[in-house]
Amino acid sequence: MLVSPSANRVYARTASALTVAEVGVLAETVLPGRLADPRIEEIAGIGYVTFAGDLDDAARAQVANVSTALALFEREGDLLRPVVLRRLDCLDDDLLTILKYQGKTNELFTKLLLNVTVLASGSAGRMLSDRLHVLDPLCGRGTTLNQALMYGWHAAGVDVDERDVEAYAAFLPRWLKDKRLKHTAGTSRLRRDGRTLGRRFDAELAVDKAAWAAGDTMTVSVAQADTLETPTIFRSGSVDVVVTDAPYGVQHGSRSGGALHRSPLDLLAAAVPGWATVLRPGGAIGIAVNVRTSPRADTCALLADSGLEPVDTPAYRGFEHRVDQAIERDIVVATKPE
Numbered sequence: 001m002l003v004s005p006s007a008n009r010v011y012a013r014t015a016s017a018l019t020v021a022e023v024g025v026l027a028e029t030v031l032p033g034r035l036a037d038p039r040i041e042e043i044a045g046i047g048y049v050t051f052a053g054d055l056d057d058a059a060r061a062q063v064a065n066v067s068t069a070l071a072l073f074e075r076e077g078d079l080l081r082p083v084v085l086r087r088l089d090c091l092d093d094d095l096l097t098i099l100k101y102q103g104k105t106n107e108l109f110t111k112l113l114l115n116v117t118v119l120a121s122g123s124a125g126r127m128l129s130d131r132l133h134v135l136d137p138l139c140g141r142g143t144t145l146n147q148a149l150m151y152g153w154h155a156a157g158v159d160v161d162e163r164d165v166e167a168y169a170a171f172l173p174r175w176l177k178d179k180r181l182k183h184t185a186g187t188s189r190l191r192r193d194g195r196t197l198g199r200r201f202d203a204e205l206a207v208d209k210a211a212w213a214a215g216d217t218m219t220v221s222v223a224q225a226d227t228l229e230t231p232t233i234f235r236s237g238s239v240d241v242v243v244t245d246a247p248y249g250v251q252h253g254s255r256s257g258g259a260l261h262r263s264p265l266d267l268l269a270a271a272v273p274g275w276a277t278v279l280r281p282g283g284a285i286g287i288a289v290n291v292r293t294s295p296r297a298d299t300c301a302l303l304a305d306s307g308l309e310p311v312d313t314p315a316y317r318g319f320e321h322r323v324d325q326a327i328e329r330d331i332v333v334a335t336k337p338e
């Protein structure tokens with residue numbers, strides 16, 4: 001596998017190591033015994049991630065969605081034969097790249113986080129065929145939501161910051177119009193038990209006219225509210241995965257406004273029980289954390305306190321990487337027992 005050069009810009013020298021870990025997750029989950037020994041190898045002066053595998057079409061389709069995969073080759077002696085990558089992607093990729101803002105989670109990293117969370121869940125076997133339901137309960141301006149839509153899945157999000165929700169509610173309908181995709185979109189008041197919590201944005205879209213006519217659509221709903229309200233906004237047991245990039249306790253934590261003042265770990269401790277409620281049995285939760293403010297062991301412990309089972313296999317322990325001086329990022333995944 002040739003790793004996308006843009007991944008090197010995101011992860012500096014660790015892009016290949018993260019790809020090895022992601023391929024390792026495939027080997028541990030949906031492709032056991034089919035794919036083995038992922039590692040970094042230099043071929044004619046270029047770094048590749050190589051692995052042993054005898055892949056049928058379904059297995060190739062799974063490998064095609066690896067977040068950093070630029071190209072895949074089959075080795076025949078000294079020769080590399082290109083393998084067609086049939087990705088899940090069903091929308092133009094500028095959906096993920098147009099919005100640029102401070103605090104945006106990198107889109108490749110978001111795809112990695114979504115992939116490895118789904119792969120840990122009971123829905124892994126359906127990811128190539130069904131429209132899964134993804135919730136990002138700290139969704140910002142919607143990188144996770146857009147990646148879910150890119151895969152043809154349903155997306156839901158919560159963020160307390162009005163500017164973020166407004167920016168997303170302005171961006172998505174404009175993008176859909178530009179692409180001439182059939183859709184409906186609108187904002188309304190978010191009310192619970194007679195009180196106004198904030199606003200919500202809802203949209204429905206289809207990849208083409210025929211899909212729209214057939215009612216084969218994706219939905220996206222974003223609530224502007226404190227994430228602690230998540231279980232009052234979304235039905236319990238309604239999502240396949242919860243995927244989120246938690247505040248790092250660096251720039252996001254320093255924003256003014258009450259709900260943003262909690263420490264990253266305190267926020268997770270308060271919010272995870274509610275997030276776990278919305279998750280369906282067999283579902284998985286994947287959280288990106290800054291281990292300097294939310295150590296891996298503490299994050300696993302609070303997931304376990306909510307009745308979830310942290311996934312701590314070798315592949316899932318391979319995602320820690322440096323973002324900058326203040327941020328050492330890791331991915332923590334846990335599943336909800338069936």
Ligand SMILES: C[S@@+](CC[C@H](N)C(=O)[O-])C[C@H]1O[C@@H](n2cnc3c(N)ncnc32)[C@H](O)[C@@H]1O
Nearest residue numbers: 104105138140141142143159160161226227259
């Ligand atoms: C790391 S950012 C997520 C960025 C997002 N993945 C994106 O690419 O736009 C964390 C988000 O958590 C939100 N947040 C922090 N505390 C919150 C709370 N108590 N309830 C809801 N959202 C909160 C912040 O507004 C911020 O958008």
